[in-house]
Amino acid sequence: MTESFRVEPLSGDHDRSEFRSGSDALDRYFREQASQDIKRRIATCFVAVGVTSGDLAGYYTLTATGVALNALPPETAKKLPRYPVVPAASLGRLAVASHYQRQGLGGILLADALMRAARAELGIFAMVVDAKDEAAQRFYEHYGFTPLPGETRRLCLPIATVLQRWH
Ligand SMILES: CC(C)(COP(=O)(O)OP(=O)(O)OC[C@H]1O[C@@H](n2cnc3c(N)ncnc32)[C@H](O)[C@@H]1OP(=O)(O)O)[C@@H](O)C(=O)NCCC(=O)NCCS
Structure with missing residues (x-):
């Protein structure tokens, strides 16, 4: 890929009308719903913008959630305190044009x-996603995400695992 990207919060300056990812539902959400969810503090939304082209090339949303301790893979759960639910961040939506x-975008x-x-000033044990x-x-x-046991398309990745990989 020759283009480089900056990732920034979605704002009214971004023209979403031409964004097409191949998923009508994700494109429609981005055009029609994302700003409302941000305003209501339901989600945050970040976009990738081409540095030279100015293209709106992708977006994702983040929301706070929780995962039941007994829904995690047993080898992960056994290292955690016996709280019924552990805090997580949900990557609610992700799409690339x-x-x-x-x-690689x-x-x-x-x-x-x-x-x-990882940088958030509250405890977040893992990132969870629902693959469509x-x-x-x-x-x-x-x-590096792994499916939660017994779930078809729900996956998770502990933040500590990511940080170990990056350091
Ligand atoms: C899914 C999506 C976000 C992936 O973004 P991307 O920029 O194409 O992904 P990357 O280039 O970072 O892919 C890295 C690797 O992931 C895997 N991968 C990505 N897309 C894949 C696909 N369609 N099928 C199988 N494996 C795939 C491959 O291993 C790929 O490596 P490779 O290209 O060297 O084979 C993008 O295809 C998209 O927006 N799709 C439509 C919307 C969607 O499905 N969103 C997910 C919502 S749950």
Whole structure:
């Protein structure tokens, strides 16, 4: 990929009308719902903007959530205190514009989301995602997420695992 990107919070300056990821639901959410969710503090939303092209090339949303301790993989849960629920960040939505897919931008957005969760001034044990299909699941597994036991498309990645990898 020749273009480089900056990742910044979604604002009224970003023109979302032409964004196409191949998922109508994710495109519609981005155009019609994301700003409302931000305003109501339901989610935050960050976008990748091409530094030279100015293209709006991808976005993701982040929301606070919790995961039941007994829903985590047993080898992860056994290292944690016996609280019924552990805090997590949910990557609610993630999409890359069709012409930028398979060039690593999804990975850049994922890394940005994980870094924001790691820096947040509240306890966040893991990032959780609901992969919308098999392809999305492959993508998350490529970057180290593991499926929660008994769940078809729910995956998680402990923030401490990410930090160990990055240091
Ligand atoms: C899923 C999505 C965000 C991935 O973004 P991306 O920028 O294309 O992903 P990357 O280039 O970082 O992919 C890294 C690796 O993930 C895996 N991967 C990515 N897309 C994949 C796909 N469609 N099928 C299988 N594996 C895939 C591959 O291993 C890929 O490495 P490779 O290209 O060297 O084979 C993007 O394809 C997208 O927006 N799709 C439509 C919306 C969507 O499905 N969002 C997920 C919501 S849960």
